[in-house]
């Protein structure tokens with residue numbers, strides 16, 4: 001997967017060949033309309049383009065979905081709930097982000113580029129693709145082709161199948177060590193010094209609501225990741241979830257399950273359609289309910 005050209009000029013030529021993942025490019029809206037392209041350019045804001053590689057042989061997770069473009073644009077516009085224009089100062093501890101079911105990983109890469117210490121997660125077979133897209137973003141930044149070059153960029157990829165507690169713990173420990181300036185995962189000896197239950201600042205979920213048998217596992221995973229730290233010193237986790245509603249009954253089943261443990265606010269149609277024209281796409285700001293038993 002790591003077959004990027006060595007020279008900056010060759011990289012620039014490669015980037016020029018990228019297909020533009022433009023929601024308005026096709027008259028007929030079809031989830032798979034960009035599936036045959038290996039390299040995509042995603043315009044997240046007028047001054048910010050990102051590049052990702054995809055591989056349809058890896059199934060749904062090998063492709064970029066419109067819900068991910070919407071989530072990326074929204075996050076870039078509203079990086080923290082408290083203040084719409086704020087970027088993060090490079091202080092310790094830095095804010096942290098987990099992307100679940102990341103696939104090619106665009107929203108998580110955007111999060112890392114605006115200052116979140118980030119881990120992209122998905123099932124094992126997608127880890128090499130996530131790694132390749134992290135490397136691509138690093139190369140794009142080195143070549144001076146990214147708009148957020150001055151921000152620190154700390155992004156890794158890890159296996160996380162929903163419901164797997166060990167994988168959740170491992171992702172959180174890695175994040176918290178890095179957020180406190182503990183360096184990369186390799187050779188980290190102080191891993192046990194980090195609280196295993198400190199929640200991340202942000203969780204990103206795009207187009208994950210489609211397999212009914214996984215709904216419970218996904219909600220359990222969100223619940224586990226968001227549990228407050230024992231001393232309740234960490235602010236509540238912000239969850240942003242985007243989805244294309246394809247089957248209303250599945251959507252309602254998932255939402256009913258989610259609302260048992262989380263407060264769910266749908267972001268207005270005006271905001272969402274200003275970021276992506278497809279009327280079936282929805283975006284939610286979610287928080288774990290206070291007072292739930294741990």
Ligand SMILES: C[S@@+](CC[C@H](N)C(=O)[O-])C[C@H]1O[C@@H](n2cnc3c(N)ncnc32)[C@H](O)[C@@H]1O
Nearest residue numbers: 060061064065068101102103123161162206207
């Ligand atoms: C439709 S794709 C969306 C990918 C990406 N979030 C996007 O929007 O471009 C669904 C993703 O969920 C992941 N997924 C599905 N079931 C999962 C599970 N049980 N554990 C972890 N990831 C899962 C898939 O591997 C896939 O990457």
